[in-house]
Amino acid sequence: MVLCLTAVCLFCGAILGIVNAVTEKPIAEAAHNALVASIAQVLPEGGEISDANISDGFEYYTSTSEDGVIGYAVKSSTIGFGGTLTLMVGILPDGTVYNTSVLAHSETPGLGAKCTSDEKFTSQWEGFASDKVLKVKKDGGDVDAITASTITSRAYTLAVANAVEFVKSMNGGLGNE
Amino acid sequence: MEDLEMSKWSLVTKGFIKDNPTFVLVLGMCPTLATTTSAMNGLEMGLATLFVLVLSNIAISLIAPVVPDKVHIPVYIVVIATFVTVLQLLMQAFVPSVYATLGLFIPLIVVNCIVLGRAEAYANSHNALDSALDGLGIGIGFTMSLTVIGIIREILGSGSVFGWKFIPGDGILAFVMAPGAFMVLGYLMVLFNKYLRHS
Numbered sequence: 493m494v495l496c497l498t499a500v501c502l503f504c505g506a507i508l509g510i511v512n513a514v515t516e517k518p519i520a521e522a523a524h525n526a527l528v529a530s531i532a533q534v535l536p537e538g539g540e541i542s543d544a545n546i547s548d549g550f551e552y553y554t555s556t557s558e559d560g561v562i563g564y565a566v567k568s569s570t571i572g573f574g575g576t577l578t579l580m581v582g583i584l585p586d587g588t589v590y591n592t593s594v595l596a597h598s599e600t601p602g603l604g605a606k607c608t609s610d611e612k613f614t615s616q617w618e619g620f621a622s623d624k625v626l627k628v629k630k631d632g633g634d635v636d637a638i639t640a641s642t643i644t645s646r647a648y649t650l651a652v653a654n655a656v657e658f659v660k661s662m663n664g665g666l667g668n669e
Numbered sequence: 670m671e672d673l674e675m676s677k678w679s680l681v682t683k684g685f686i687k688d689n690p691t692f693v694l695v696l697g698m699c700p701t702l703a704t705t706t707s708a709m710n711g712l713e714m715g716l717a718t719l720f721v722l723v724l725s726n727i728a729i730s731l732i733a734p735v736v737p738d739k740v741h742i743p744v745y746i747v748v749i750a751t752f753v754t755v756l757q758l759l760m761q762a763f764v765p766s767v768y769a770t771l772g773l774f775i776p777l778i779v780v781n782c783i784v785l786g787r788a789e790a791y792a793n794s795h796n797a798l799d800s801a802l803d804g805l806g807i808g809i810g811f812t813m814s815l816t817v818i819g820i821i822r823e824i825l826g827s828g829s830v831f832g833w834k835f836i837p838g839d840g841i842l843a844f845v846m847a848p849g850a851f852m853v854l855g856y857l858m859v860l861f862n863k864y865l866r867h868s
Binding site: 493496504507508511512515518522526598600601602603639640 | 706707732735737740744747748750755759762765773826827840842845
Protein backbone atom coordinates (compact mmCIF):
# COMPACT_ATOMS: atom_id res chain seq x y z
CA MET A 493 0.00 0.00 0.00
CA VAL A 494 2.67 2.47 1.07
CA LEU A 495 4.91 1.16 -1.66
CA CYS A 496 2.26 1.73 -4.30
CA LEU A 497 1.54 5.30 -3.21
CA THR A 498 5.25 6.09 -3.05
CA ALA A 499 5.87 4.66 -6.49
CA VAL A 500 2.97 6.55 -8.05
CA CYS A 501 4.00 9.82 -6.42
CA LEU A 502 7.63 9.38 -7.44
CA PHE A 503 6.67 8.63 -11.01
CA CYS A 504 4.24 11.55 -11.25
CA GLY A 505 6.81 13.84 -9.66
CA ALA A 506 9.35 12.82 -12.27
CA ILE A 507 6.92 13.50 -15.13
CA LEU A 508 6.11 16.94 -13.72
CA GLY A 509 9.81 17.70 -13.36
CA ILE A 510 10.44 16.87 -17.00
CA VAL A 511 7.46 18.85 -18.27
CA ASN A 512 8.45 21.80 -16.12
CA ALA A 513 11.99 21.72 -17.50
CA VAL A 514 10.67 21.66 -21.05
CA THR A 515 8.08 24.40 -20.64
CA GLU A 516 9.99 26.73 -18.32
CA LYS A 517 11.69 28.65 -21.12
CA PRO A 518 8.63 29.06 -23.41
CA ILE A 519 6.57 30.22 -20.40
CA ALA A 520 9.15 32.84 -19.45
CA GLU A 521 9.40 33.90 -23.09
CA ALA A 522 5.64 34.19 -23.46
CA ALA A 523 5.42 36.29 -20.30
CA HIS A 524 8.30 38.48 -21.50
CA ASN A 525 6.72 38.94 -24.94
CA ALA A 526 3.41 39.92 -23.38
CA LEU A 527 5.20 42.47 -21.20
CA VAL A 528 7.20 43.96 -24.08
CA ALA A 529 4.05 44.14 -26.22
CA SER A 530 2.15 45.92 -23.46
CA ILE A 531 4.95 48.46 -23.00
CA ALA A 532 5.20 49.08 -26.75
CA GLN A 533 1.45 49.64 -26.80
CA VAL A 534 1.40 52.36 -24.16
CA LEU A 535 4.48 54.40 -25.13
CA PRO A 536 5.46 56.31 -28.29
CA GLU A 537 7.73 54.39 -30.64
CA GLY A 538 11.45 54.90 -31.03
CA GLY A 539 12.74 54.69 -27.50
CA GLU A 540 15.14 52.29 -25.87
CA ILE A 541 13.22 50.49 -23.12
CA SER A 542 15.08 49.94 -19.86
CA ASP A 543 14.99 46.89 -17.61
CA ALA A 544 12.47 46.78 -14.81
CA ASN A 545 13.00 49.31 -12.03
CA ILE A 546 11.19 49.17 -8.74
CA SER A 547 10.53 52.18 -6.60
CA ASP A 548 7.79 53.01 -4.10
CA GLY A 549 6.24 49.64 -4.83
CA PHE A 550 5.77 50.45 -8.52
CA GLU A 551 7.47 48.45 -11.23
CA TYR A 552 8.33 50.77 -14.10
CA TYR A 553 10.23 50.91 -17.38
CA THR A 554 11.82 54.02 -18.82
CA SER A 555 11.92 54.63 -22.53
CA THR A 556 14.77 56.92 -23.60
CA SER A 557 16.08 58.25 -26.90
CA GLU A 558 19.01 60.58 -27.69
CA ASP A 559 16.89 63.57 -26.74
CA GLY A 560 16.19 62.24 -23.26
CA VAL A 561 13.27 60.45 -21.66
CA ILE A 562 10.37 59.69 -24.00
CA GLY A 563 8.09 58.25 -21.38
CA TYR A 564 7.53 55.85 -18.53
CA ALA A 565 5.56 52.62 -18.56
CA VAL A 566 4.28 51.99 -15.04
CA LYS A 567 2.69 48.79 -13.79
CA SER A 568 -0.15 49.81 -11.50
CA SER A 569 -2.58 47.62 -9.55
CA THR A 570 -5.82 48.41 -7.75
CA ILE A 571 -8.75 46.39 -6.50
CA GLY A 572 -11.55 46.23 -9.05
CA PHE A 573 -14.96 44.64 -8.72
CA GLY A 574 -13.83 41.02 -9.01
CA GLY A 575 -10.26 41.18 -7.75
CA THR A 576 -6.95 42.79 -8.60
CA LEU A 577 -6.87 44.94 -11.71
CA THR A 578 -3.36 45.41 -13.12
CA LEU A 579 -2.64 47.99 -15.79
CA MET A 580 0.35 49.11 -17.78
CA VAL A 581 0.16 52.90 -17.95
CA GLY A 582 2.30 54.86 -20.40
CA ILE A 583 3.05 58.35 -19.14
CA LEU A 584 4.98 61.14 -20.87
CA PRO A 585 7.42 63.20 -18.76
CA ASP A 586 4.92 66.11 -18.58
CA GLY A 587 2.33 63.87 -16.91
CA THR A 588 0.18 63.22 -19.97
CA VAL A 589 -1.14 59.66 -20.19
CA TYR A 590 -0.06 58.33 -23.58
CA ASN A 591 -2.06 55.10 -23.47
CA THR A 592 -3.06 52.28 -21.13
CA SER A 593 -3.41 48.54 -21.42
CA VAL A 594 -4.81 45.87 -19.09
CA LEU A 595 -2.31 43.23 -17.95
CA ALA A 596 -4.60 41.20 -15.72
CA HIS A 597 -8.14 41.51 -14.42
CA SER A 598 -10.95 39.40 -13.02
CA GLU A 599 -13.88 41.70 -13.73
CA THR A 600 -17.36 40.42 -14.59
CA PRO A 601 -17.61 39.20 -18.21
CA GLY A 602 -19.91 41.48 -20.19
CA LEU A 603 -19.73 44.25 -17.59
CA GLY A 604 -16.43 45.30 -16.05
CA ALA A 605 -14.45 43.10 -18.43
CA LYS A 606 -15.37 45.64 -21.10
CA CYS A 607 -12.52 47.78 -19.75
CA THR A 608 -10.35 45.82 -22.19
CA SER A 609 -12.62 46.15 -25.22
CA ASP A 610 -15.05 49.08 -24.90
CA GLU A 611 -13.77 51.48 -27.58
CA LYS A 612 -15.32 54.51 -25.91
CA PHE A 613 -13.67 53.76 -22.58
CA THR A 614 -10.23 52.65 -23.76
CA SER A 615 -9.74 55.35 -26.41
CA GLN A 616 -10.20 58.20 -23.93
CA TRP A 617 -6.86 57.27 -22.34
CA GLU A 618 -4.92 58.01 -25.51
CA GLY A 619 -3.35 61.35 -24.76
CA PHE A 620 -5.27 62.03 -21.54
CA ALA A 621 -4.02 65.54 -20.80
CA SER A 622 -2.35 66.18 -17.45
CA ASP A 623 -4.70 69.07 -16.58
CA LYS A 624 -7.80 66.85 -16.77
CA VAL A 625 -9.11 65.37 -13.52
CA LEU A 626 -8.47 61.65 -13.08
CA LYS A 627 -11.84 60.72 -11.63
CA VAL A 628 -14.98 59.31 -13.22
CA LYS A 629 -17.62 61.91 -14.18
CA LYS A 630 -19.95 60.71 -11.40
CA ASP A 631 -17.24 61.73 -8.89
CA GLY A 632 -16.65 65.10 -10.57
CA GLY A 633 -13.79 64.13 -12.87
CA ASP A 634 -13.24 63.87 -16.61
CA VAL A 635 -13.32 60.10 -17.16
CA ASP A 636 -16.26 58.51 -18.98
CA ALA A 637 -17.17 55.39 -17.02
CA ILE A 638 -18.24 52.12 -18.66
CA THR A 639 -22.03 51.80 -18.59
CA ALA A 640 -23.15 49.79 -15.53
CA SER A 641 -19.55 49.27 -14.39
CA THR A 642 -18.73 52.27 -12.25
CA ILE A 643 -16.69 50.27 -9.75
CA THR A 644 -14.40 48.87 -12.43
CA SER A 645 -14.11 52.30 -14.05
CA ARG A 646 -13.21 53.85 -10.68
CA ALA A 647 -10.56 51.18 -10.05
CA TYR A 648 -9.14 51.67 -13.54
CA THR A 649 -9.04 55.43 -13.09
CA LEU A 650 -7.43 55.10 -9.67
CA ALA A 651 -4.72 52.83 -11.11
CA VAL A 652 -3.96 55.42 -13.78
CA ALA A 653 -4.03 58.25 -11.24
CA ASN A 654 -1.63 56.36 -8.94
CA ALA A 655 0.78 55.79 -11.82
CA VAL A 656 0.65 59.47 -12.86
CA GLU A 657 1.15 60.56 -9.26
CA PHE A 658 4.14 58.23 -9.00
CA VAL A 659 5.78 59.57 -12.17
CA LYS A 660 5.18 63.16 -11.03
CA SER A 661 6.74 62.53 -7.62
CA MET A 662 9.66 60.70 -9.19
CA ASN A 663 10.26 63.53 -11.67
CA GLY A 664 9.88 66.14 -8.98
CA GLY A 665 12.41 64.31 -6.84
CA LEU A 666 14.88 64.18 -9.70
CA GLY A 667 14.57 67.88 -10.46
CA ASN A 668 12.14 67.56 -13.36
CA GLU A 669 14.46 65.97 -15.88
CA MET B 670 -15.68 -8.52 -36.17
CA GLU B 671 -18.40 -6.14 -37.21
CA ASP B 672 -20.04 -6.52 -33.85
CA LEU B 673 -16.78 -5.70 -32.14
CA GLU B 674 -16.36 -2.55 -34.21
CA MET B 675 -19.92 -1.58 -33.50
CA SER B 676 -19.42 -1.94 -29.77
CA LYS B 677 -16.22 0.14 -29.89
CA TRP B 678 -18.06 2.81 -31.82
CA SER B 679 -20.94 2.79 -29.36
CA LEU B 680 -18.41 3.17 -26.53
CA VAL B 681 -17.57 6.54 -28.01
CA THR B 682 -21.05 7.64 -29.06
CA LYS B 683 -22.79 6.76 -25.80
CA GLY B 684 -21.15 9.83 -24.28
CA PHE B 685 -22.77 12.12 -26.86
CA ILE B 686 -26.44 11.51 -26.01
CA LYS B 687 -27.26 8.45 -23.90
CA ASP B 688 -24.66 9.05 -21.18
CA ASN B 689 -24.12 12.74 -21.86
CA PRO B 690 -22.11 13.93 -18.82
CA THR B 691 -23.84 17.28 -18.53
CA PHE B 692 -27.50 16.58 -19.29
CA VAL B 693 -27.87 12.93 -18.27
CA LEU B 694 -25.15 12.10 -15.74
CA VAL B 695 -25.21 15.71 -14.43
CA LEU B 696 -21.52 15.70 -13.53
CA GLY B 697 -18.95 18.49 -13.62
CA MET B 698 -21.46 21.28 -13.02
CA CYS B 699 -18.91 23.77 -11.68
CA PRO B 700 -16.94 24.23 -14.93
CA THR B 701 -20.17 23.88 -16.92
CA LEU B 702 -21.73 26.86 -15.19
CA ALA B 703 -18.60 28.94 -14.72
CA THR B 704 -16.81 28.77 -18.07
CA THR B 705 -19.64 28.90 -20.58
CA THR B 706 -19.88 32.69 -20.79
CA SER B 707 -19.05 32.42 -24.48
CA ALA B 708 -18.99 29.67 -27.09
CA MET B 709 -15.21 29.80 -27.38
CA ASN B 710 -14.65 29.49 -23.62
CA GLY B 711 -17.01 26.51 -23.45
CA LEU B 712 -15.27 24.79 -26.34
CA GLU B 713 -11.79 25.35 -24.91
CA MET B 714 -12.79 24.13 -21.45
CA GLY B 715 -14.39 21.05 -23.02
CA LEU B 716 -11.27 20.24 -25.01
CA ALA B 717 -9.03 20.69 -21.97
CA THR B 718 -11.21 18.28 -19.99
CA LEU B 719 -11.27 15.85 -22.93
CA PHE B 720 -7.46 15.77 -22.96
CA VAL B 721 -7.21 15.02 -19.25
CA LEU B 722 -10.06 12.51 -19.36
CA VAL B 723 -8.56 10.38 -22.15
CA LEU B 724 -5.06 10.35 -20.66
CA SER B 725 -6.16 9.69 -17.09
CA ASN B 726 -8.51 6.92 -18.23
CA ILE B 727 -5.67 5.20 -20.08
CA ALA B 728 -3.23 5.58 -17.18
CA ILE B 729 -5.74 4.43 -14.58
CA SER B 730 -6.85 1.39 -16.59
CA LEU B 731 -3.18 0.37 -16.79
CA ILE B 732 -2.33 0.78 -13.12
CA ALA B 733 -5.68 -0.26 -11.63
CA PRO B 734 -4.83 -4.00 -11.33
CA VAL B 735 -1.81 -3.29 -9.09
CA VAL B 736 -3.29 -0.53 -6.94
CA PRO B 737 -4.57 -1.77 -3.57
CA ASP B 738 -8.23 -0.97 -2.98
CA LYS B 739 -7.56 1.06 0.15
CA VAL B 740 -5.49 3.71 -1.63
CA HIS B 741 -7.11 3.74 -5.05
CA ILE B 742 -8.75 7.18 -4.66
CA PRO B 743 -5.53 8.98 -3.61
CA VAL B 744 -3.62 7.27 -6.41
CA TYR B 745 -6.23 8.27 -9.01
CA ILE B 746 -6.24 11.85 -7.77
CA VAL B 747 -2.45 12.05 -8.00
CA VAL B 748 -2.57 10.69 -11.56
CA ILE B 749 -5.32 13.11 -12.59
CA ALA B 750 -3.60 16.06 -10.91
CA THR B 751 -0.39 15.23 -12.77
CA PHE B 752 -2.13 15.34 -16.14
CA VAL B 753 -3.89 18.59 -15.24
CA THR B 754 -0.61 20.21 -14.22
CA VAL B 755 1.04 19.00 -17.42
CA LEU B 756 -1.84 20.52 -19.39
CA GLN B 757 -1.58 23.76 -17.43
CA LEU B 758 2.15 24.11 -18.08
CA LEU B 759 1.76 23.28 -21.78
CA MET B 760 -1.04 25.81 -22.21
CA GLN B 761 0.92 28.49 -20.38
CA ALA B 762 3.91 27.85 -22.63
CA PHE B 763 2.32 27.47 -26.04
CA VAL B 764 -1.14 29.09 -25.99
CA PRO B 765 -0.83 31.90 -23.40
CA SER B 766 -3.93 33.67 -24.76
CA VAL B 767 -6.12 30.65 -24.04
CA TYR B 768 -4.46 30.28 -20.66
CA ALA B 769 -5.28 33.90 -19.86
CA THR B 770 -9.03 33.25 -20.14
CA LEU B 771 -9.21 29.72 -18.75
CA GLY B 772 -6.21 29.62 -16.41
CA LEU B 773 -8.36 29.97 -13.33
CA PHE B 774 -10.48 26.93 -14.22
CA ILE B 775 -7.79 24.52 -15.38
CA PRO B 776 -6.73 23.42 -11.86
CA LEU B 777 -10.42 22.75 -11.17
CA ILE B 778 -10.35 19.87 -13.66
CA VAL B 779 -8.60 17.89 -10.90
CA VAL B 780 -11.77 17.89 -8.86
CA ASN B 781 -14.11 17.66 -11.83
CA CYS B 782 -16.19 14.67 -10.86
CA ILE B 783 -16.46 13.51 -14.48
CA VAL B 784 -12.78 12.60 -14.52
CA LEU B 785 -12.75 10.75 -11.19
CA GLY B 786 -16.21 9.39 -12.00
CA ARG B 787 -15.03 7.75 -15.22
CA ALA B 788 -11.93 6.43 -13.47
CA GLU B 789 -14.09 4.79 -10.79
CA ALA B 790 -16.99 3.68 -12.92
CA TYR B 791 -15.18 2.57 -16.04
CA ALA B 792 -11.41 2.78 -16.37
CA ASN B 793 -10.50 0.70 -13.31
CA SER B 794 -12.32 -2.36 -14.64
CA HIS B 795 -11.69 -2.13 -18.41
CA ASN B 796 -8.67 -2.30 -20.70
CA ALA B 797 -6.70 0.71 -21.90
CA LEU B 798 -8.26 0.95 -25.38
CA ASP B 799 -11.85 0.77 -24.14
CA SER B 800 -11.05 3.28 -21.40
CA ALA B 801 -9.52 5.67 -23.92
CA LEU B 802 -12.62 5.38 -26.12
CA ASP B 803 -14.88 5.91 -23.11
CA GLY B 804 -12.87 9.00 -22.15
CA LEU B 805 -13.04 10.25 -25.72
CA GLY B 806 -16.81 9.79 -25.92
CA ILE B 807 -17.57 11.37 -22.56
CA GLY B 808 -15.07 14.15 -23.33
CA ILE B 809 -16.69 14.92 -26.69
CA GLY B 810 -20.13 14.85 -25.08
CA PHE B 811 -18.92 17.28 -22.42
CA THR B 812 -17.32 19.54 -25.04
CA MET B 813 -20.49 19.59 -27.15
CA SER B 814 -22.68 20.39 -24.14
CA LEU B 815 -20.41 23.22 -22.98
CA THR B 816 -20.19 24.66 -26.49
CA VAL B 817 -23.98 24.58 -26.94
CA ILE B 818 -24.53 26.30 -23.58
CA GLY B 819 -21.80 28.79 -24.49
CA ILE B 820 -23.36 29.54 -27.89
CA ILE B 821 -26.80 30.16 -26.39
CA ARG B 822 -25.43 32.34 -23.58
CA GLU B 823 -23.28 34.30 -26.00
CA ILE B 824 -26.17 34.93 -28.43
CA LEU B 825 -28.53 36.08 -25.67
CA GLY B 826 -25.94 37.87 -23.57
CA SER B 827 -23.64 39.47 -26.12
CA GLY B 828 -25.43 39.11 -29.46
CA SER B 829 -22.56 37.19 -30.99
CA VAL B 830 -21.34 33.66 -31.75
CA PHE B 831 -17.67 32.74 -31.37
CA GLY B 832 -16.93 36.47 -31.09
CA TRP B 833 -18.73 37.28 -34.37
CA LYS B 834 -21.28 39.96 -33.48
CA PHE B 835 -24.52 39.92 -35.44
CA ILE B 836 -26.96 41.64 -33.07
CA PRO B 837 -25.99 45.23 -32.29
CA GLY B 838 -26.27 46.45 -28.71
CA ASP B 839 -25.52 45.02 -25.31
CA GLY B 840 -27.66 41.87 -25.13
CA ILE B 841 -29.26 40.51 -21.97
CA LEU B 842 -26.61 40.82 -19.29
CA ALA B 843 -28.10 38.16 -17.03
CA PHE B 844 -27.15 35.45 -19.51
CA VAL B 845 -23.47 36.32 -19.29
CA MET B 846 -23.62 36.08 -15.50
CA ALA B 847 -24.38 33.17 -13.18
CA PRO B 848 -28.21 33.26 -13.28
CA GLY B 849 -28.16 32.88 -17.06
CA ALA B 850 -25.97 29.81 -16.75
CA PHE B 851 -28.51 28.09 -14.51
CA MET B 852 -31.43 29.09 -16.76
CA VAL B 853 -29.83 27.90 -19.99
CA LEU B 854 -28.64 24.67 -18.36
CA GLY B 855 -32.10 24.02 -16.90
CA TYR B 856 -33.98 24.57 -20.13
CA LEU B 857 -31.51 22.52 -22.15
CA MET B 858 -31.87 19.70 -19.64
CA VAL B 859 -35.64 19.80 -20.05
CA LEU B 860 -35.37 19.63 -23.84
CA PHE B 861 -32.76 16.91 -23.69
CA ASN B 862 -34.76 14.66 -21.39
CA LYS B 863 -37.95 15.24 -23.33
CA TYR B 864 -36.24 14.19 -26.55
CA LEU B 865 -34.63 11.15 -24.89
CA ARG B 866 -37.88 9.89 -23.46
CA HIS B 867 -39.62 10.08 -26.84
CA SER B 868 -36.95 8.21 -28.74
